[in-house]
Amino acid sequence: xxxxxxxxxxxxxxxxxxxxxxxxxxxxxxxxxxxxxxxxxxxxxxxxxxxxxxxxxxxxxxxxxxxxxxxxxxxxxxxxxxxxxxxxxxxxxxxxxxxxxxxxxxxxxxxxxxxxxxxxxxxxxxxxxxxxxxxxxxxxxxxxxxxxxxxxxxxxxxxxxxxxxxxxxxxxxxxxxxxxxxxxxxxxxxxxxxxxxxxxxxxxxxxxxxxxxxxxxxxxxxxxxxxxxxxxxxxxxxxxxxxxxxxxxxxxxxxxxxxxxxxxxxxxxxxxxxxxxxxxxxxxxxxxxxxxxxxxxxxxxxxxxxxxxxxxxxxxxxxxxxxxxxxxxxxxxxxxxxxxxxxxx
Ligand code: CP3
Numbered sequence: 029x030x031x032x033x034x035x036x037x038x039x040x041x042x043x044x045x046x047x048x049x050x051x052x053x054x055x056x057x058x059x060x061x062x063x064x065x066x067x068x069x070x071x072x073x074x075x076x077x078x079x080x081x082x083x084x085x086x087x088x089x090x091x092x093x094x095x096x097x098x099x100x101x102x103x104x105x106x107x108x109x110x111x112x113x114x115x116x117x118x119x120x121x122x123x124x125x126x127x128x129x130x131x132x133x134x135x136x137x138x139x140x141x142x143x144x145x146x147x148x149x150x151x152x153x154x155x156x157x158x159x160x161x162x163x164x165x166x167x168x169x170x171x172x173x174x175x176x177x178x179x180x181x182x183x184x185x186x187x188x189x190x191x192x193x194x195x196x197x198x199x200x201x202x203x204x205x206x207x208x209x210x211x212x213x214x215x216x217x218x219x220x221x222x223x224x225x226x227x228x229x230x231x232x233x234x235x236x237x238x239x240x241x242x243x244x245x246x247x248x249x250x251x252x253x254x255x256x257x258x259x260x261x262x263x264x265x266x267x268x269x270x271x272x273x274x275x276x277x278x279x280x281x282x283x284x285x286x287x288x289x290x291x292x293x294x295x296x297x298x299x300x301x302x303x304x305x306x307x308x309x310x311x312x313x314x315x316x317x318x319x320x321x322x323x324x325x326x327x328x329x330x331x332x333x334x335x336x337x338x339x340x341x342x343x344x345x346x347x348x349x350x351x352x353x354x355x356x357x358x359x360x361x362x363x364x365x366x367x368x369x370x371x372x373x
Contacts, residue, residue, distance in 0.1 A: 033163035037098040038228045040312050040344045041166075041268045041291045048372035049337060049345040050098035052168065053362070054272075054293075055352030056091040057103050060359065063090050074119035075111060078104045084153040085160065092165065094359070095366045099166040099229075100157060102222065104150050106172025106233055109214055110181050112146035113138040129184035129192070132203035143214045144221060151225045158226025169227030171219050173234035173273075174211035174252040181207070189239050197248060212252050216259035223264045231270040232256060232289070235351075238275025245279045250286045257288040270314060274351060281306040296350025300339035312344035317365075319349045325361035333365065334373045 037050040058064055064087050071077040078084060088103040107125050111117040115138065116128040130138075144151075157167055179193035180186065187193075197204040219230045237249050253271060260267045272293030273283050284292050284307055294303050294315035307313055317336060321329045337347070347369045353362070 035098075035164055035166045035228060037166035037346060038268060040346050041229050041270060043290070043310060043312060043344055045344040049340070049347040049369060050166075051347040051366060051369045052097050052099040052101065052166075053091070053353050053365075054349050056097065056101060057087045058353065059355035060353055060357040060362070061090055061094070074105070075108070075117070078108055079149040081149055081153045081156055084150070085156045088153070088157055089160065092161075095362060096370055097366065098164075099168050100161055101168040101231075102150070102154055102157065102170060102227065104153070104170075106170070106177055106235075107180060108147060108150060109143065109172065109177055109211065109218065112143040113140060113210070113214065114142070115181060124186050125180060127180055127184045130181045130207065132200045135203055135206060138210060140210050140214055144217055147218060147221070151221050154222050154225035154227055166228045167226060168270075169219065169222030169225075169230040170233060171215045171222075171230065171256075173232045173237075173249070173256070173271075174208045174215065175248040176234050176236045177211055178204075178207055178248075179236050190236050194239070194244065197244065208248070208252055212255045212259065215256050216263075219256070219260050219267075220263045223260070223267055229268040229270060230260070231272060231293070234271065234273040234276075236275070237273035237279070237283075238277070240279075242279065242282075245276070246282070249273060249276070249279070250283055253283070253287045253289070261288070270346075272314070284308070284311060291344070291346065293348065294350060298350070300336065304339060304343075309343050312346060313340055314346040314348045316348070316350035319351055319354050319357070322349065322361050322365060323354060323357050325358060325364065329361070329365070330368060330373070333368050337369070337373055 036046045040046055040050055067083055067087050084103040088100050092100055107117050118126045179190045182196045183192040257269055269289045270291045271287055271289035274295045276283050291312035296316050296318040321332055
């Protein structure tokens with residue numbers, strides 16, 4: 029990273045409020061863009077796209093060609109870690125990922141020693157993005173948080189309540205801990221490698237922080253995320269880290285107090301006043317427009333964007349959605365959103 033360039037989004041993560049909130053959009057590179065669908069159709073499957081730096085760089089940059097966003101996010105997926113560990117991971121026809129579920133008996137077949145070698149092409153994508161991006165743009169790397177990744181590894185697919193993974197944690201606590209430890213170590217190594225390859229900031233996607241009682245939340249969400257932050261900072265002191273504990277709800281204050289993340293992503297169900305009261309004023313927040321407001325567009329979206337910006341006017345704020353953009357989002361609505369935020373409505 030060039031030390032002199034001002035990157036408004038990175039500065040915000042580091043706690044410096046900007047005159048207008050910088051903006052990026054979770055899942056900004058993806059199926060709502062026709063140019064993404066064209067590259068995807070030429071690729072030999074989704075994982076091939078993630079592991080081919082020429083293509084991954086291209087799709088990472090596509091949203092920045094259309095919109096005045098403040099950051100690019102590395103194009104990859106949270107499930108490259110199970111793939112790198114040797115678990116079977118398939119992405120088929122827009123249906124979401126399918127994995128061969130892990131059992132206490134098959135856990136020993138995972139190969140943590142091959143993770144970084146397997147992910148070398150993703151790190152090459154980070155290096156090329158760093159070399160290509162304009163100096164005022166922040167490059168965001170990422171990893172899934174251990175509980176979210178484990179819930180796919182155990183359940184074999186996305187699930188509305190993560191029942192398979194929650195039961196696994198209760199019935200096989202030792203095997204579960206072995207899996208979480210493996211994911212903490214793999215995530216630390218992978219995030220450190222992304223930072224050394226040129227990522228300015230990394231985000232921990234804990235997309236399934238919901239449906240957990242406070243004991244499970246402490247063990248399955250807070251503790252592994254805390255260990256990742258600590259492990260990354262042992263190798264890259266002061267590494268800027270955004271945590272996104274989707275659905276943390278009443279656990280949000282404990283999450284921000286204990287994990288050590290610089291900034292916290294808020295899901296769209298989090299009331300603005302609640303977030304403002306629970307998250308210390310100096311801590312940057314990111315979010316949190318409902319992605320369906322962006323699909324519908326118009327006056328309701330504009331009003332909500334103003335409310336969100338006003339609610340966080342006294343603290344560092346990064347504008348974002350409260351979860352990923354969905355494929356049916358009209359491109360003109362994204363352009364309008366970015367324009368509104370840049371104007372500082
Ligand atoms: O702009 C970006 O953010 C691109 C990089 C990115 C992808 N996935 C690309 C992708 C990132 C940061 C992710 C994160 C991710 N992946 C999460 C956490 C964020 C969230 O939305 O909660 C999760 C849970 C996954 C797992 C995953 N990958 C699912 C559930 C799916 C299928 C449904 C979907 O959201 O599209 C994927 C596939 C996937 N990952 C696609 C893309 C562009 C679509 C694949 C295709 O082109 O067929």
